[in-house]
Structures are given as C-alpha cells and as structure tokens.
Amino acid sequence: MEIMVRATKDRLDPERVFPKHDSSQIATVKINTYNQHIEEVRKWYRNEHMNYDIIKVEKSKWWVWNEAVELAKKSVCTIQTYLERVADGKAASVYDLCITPSEFNARLGDFSHYCPVRLADGELVNCGVSPSLLYAVEFRGFYYKCAGEKERDMFLAEAEKYVPPLAPRRLPPADLLPKRITAEEAKSLFPMPLEIKGYCPVTFLDGKLRYEAIIPGNMEIGCVLYRNKLYAFESEDKLLKFLR
Known part of the structure; x- marks a missing residue:
C-alpha cells in the first residue's frame, strides 16, 4: 500500500521532470512480483549471508535514504576494523562480514563449534546449535565460536592462550562428546x-x-x-x- 501511495503521488507531481514510466499498472506488477519472491529472497540472505536488514518506509524518502547510508557506513567500519586487526596479527570478530555457513565450516579451528574460552575452563559449550555468527571470531586464518559477549571479548584480547599450542585443554574425540x-x-x-x-x-x-x-x-x-x-x-x- 505504501509503495502504491508514493508512486501515485510521485507520478502526479506537477514538478516532476523524469519520464512517467511508472503507471499504476506497472506499480501493480512490481508489487505483485515483490510479494511473490520476497520471502524466498529474504530467507536466502538470512541463511547464507545473515545480512538482511529491514528499514521502515513510513517516514520520508530522505529518512529512508539516511538509514540506508548509515547501514552502509556501519558495514564499511566493520570491514575496516576486521582488516586492521588481522593485519596486526590479532583475533577479529567476523560478525556481519557476510560469511556463509559453508565458508565458516570449511575454516573451523581445532574446537569445531565449541567455545575455546569455556573449554579452557573445563566446560563443553557447543555453539553450533545456533547459526548466528554474533560471537564468532577469526584468528590465524581459522574461525572459532564463542559462547557469549564476555567469552568473545576475552578471546579477542588474548587469543593465543585459547588455541594450540598454549590452550590448556583440547576437544575430546568425537565419540566422547x-x-x-x-x-x-x-x-x-x-x-x-x-x-x-x-x-x-x-x-x-x-x-x-x-x-x-x-x-x-x-x-x-x-x-x-x-x-x-x-x-x-x-x-x-x-x-x-x-x-x-
């Protein structure tokens, strides 16, 4: 409904200088196509890249534009922070870097989906029950999942102490998990x-x-x-x- 209202107002604007190629019929076709495919598209982006964001469109188009720009800026800052930490040989968060599940699993570290920080304390915490990479990190080319914000920050601060050869404990064999x-x-x-x-x-x-x-x-x-x-x-x- 919001799309149709805005398209109609835009089309009837007397000061409009762009070609009038968006008739009500064209707008209807676009909306129907959107409704037909959006769930499939949304599901794919959420499952594969986990980077699907929703921006409310009830406000002005400039407000929507500014929200989109802020999301883009945030993404760029996330990438820059990641690249700087990796270049310095430090552990880095990989949340919001559009890493797919298959890519993540292909580069898992020594502890599979178990939290290396909790393992160091003698606890087995399997973080693989959730696909989220909110607390996922990279160190020396390998990915690890942490149990929460506290564990992630501890890993980022002193990653060396939680991975071999300094890690105090190793993950038990698969048949003993x-x-x-x-x-x-x-x-x-x-x-x-x-x-x-x-x-x-x-x-x-x-x-x-x-x-x-x-x-x-x-x-x-x-x-x-x-x-x-x-x-x-x-x-x-x-x-x-x-x-x-």
Whole structure:
C-alpha cells in the first residue's frame, strides 16, 4: 500500500521532470512480483549471508535514504576494523562480514563449534546449535565460536592462550562428546534403555545421592547420548549442565 501511495503521488507531481514510466499498472506488477519472491529472497540472505536488514518506509524518502547510508557506513567500519586487526596479527570478530555457513565450516579451528574460552575452563559449550555468527571470531586464518559477549571479548584480547599450542585443554574425540537428541530420536533408539532407570543424573549428583534427589527425567525436553548411553533430565538447565 505504501509503495502504491508514493508512486501515485510521485507520478502526479506537477514538478516532476523524469519520464512517467511508472503507471499504476506497472506499480501493480512490481508489487505483485515483490510479494511473490520476497520471502524466498529474504530467507536466502538470512541463511547464507545473515545480512538482511529491514528499514521502515513510513517516514520520508530522505529518512529512508539516511538509514540506508548509515547501514552502509556501519558495514564499511566493520570491514575496516576486521582488516586492521588481522593485519596486526590479532583475533577479529567476523560478525556481519557476510560469511556463509559453508565458508565458516570449511575454516573451523581445532574446537569445531565449541567455545575455546569455556573449554579452557573445563566446560563443553557447543555453539553450533545456533547459526548466528554474533560471537564468532577469526584468528590465524581459522574461525572459532564463542559462547557469549564476555567469552568473545576475552578471546579477542588474548587469543593465543585459547588455541594450540598454549590452550590448556583440547576437544575430546568425537565419540566422547555428549550429543543432544530430540525425544523422537531417543525413542527411535529403542530398545536402548535410559541410564539409571530414567532418573536425572544431574539432580541425583547435585543432591549428594540422597533419596529425595531421585527425580525422573523428562524425555520430552530431549535426551543426551553419551558414550553410547542414553540419559534423561529433570529440566532444560540440568540437561545443559550435563552437556557442559
């Protein structure tokens, strides 16, 4: 509707000097084409380059222009900061650099999608559950994912201490990593039984193995497959604690 209103006003402007090639019929065709393909285009940019921004058009065209210019400036500053840090041999954020998922995975560092900062503290935090590169970084030509803003800033400040050869811990072999699975996936593993008769191991351990800490796990929130054994948990927090 906004496009049609603006096109009509522009076409009827007595001071207009440009050719009148945008009749109501042409505007209708353009709008229909936009509506037909925009979701596919939007999805592609969000999934591949994660750089799709929305600018509200209810205000003046000059306001829209200024917003677009600011987005472009921000993008240029992001690229410049990245290039300067890499040239200086420092770690750099790669957020908003239009890196595709396939490109990112092709240059993963030693820790796959696990956070190197949390791993240094003895925790396994898999950042691959989200495609976002908000806390992703590059160092010495390799990509790493951090668990949050704090971990990202720590990595950017002292990247050398979190990667080999100085990294205090290495990622366990793939067959020793816990894997979260859905309730449907867990049921498909039948007749594999739930360990400790389906009770939550985290609640039991945190409760110092007391009788009142024997709480059934809830398979509907998902399970964890670890060393070919299946575990269920009382809550999402307990499941995530087990994964860590």
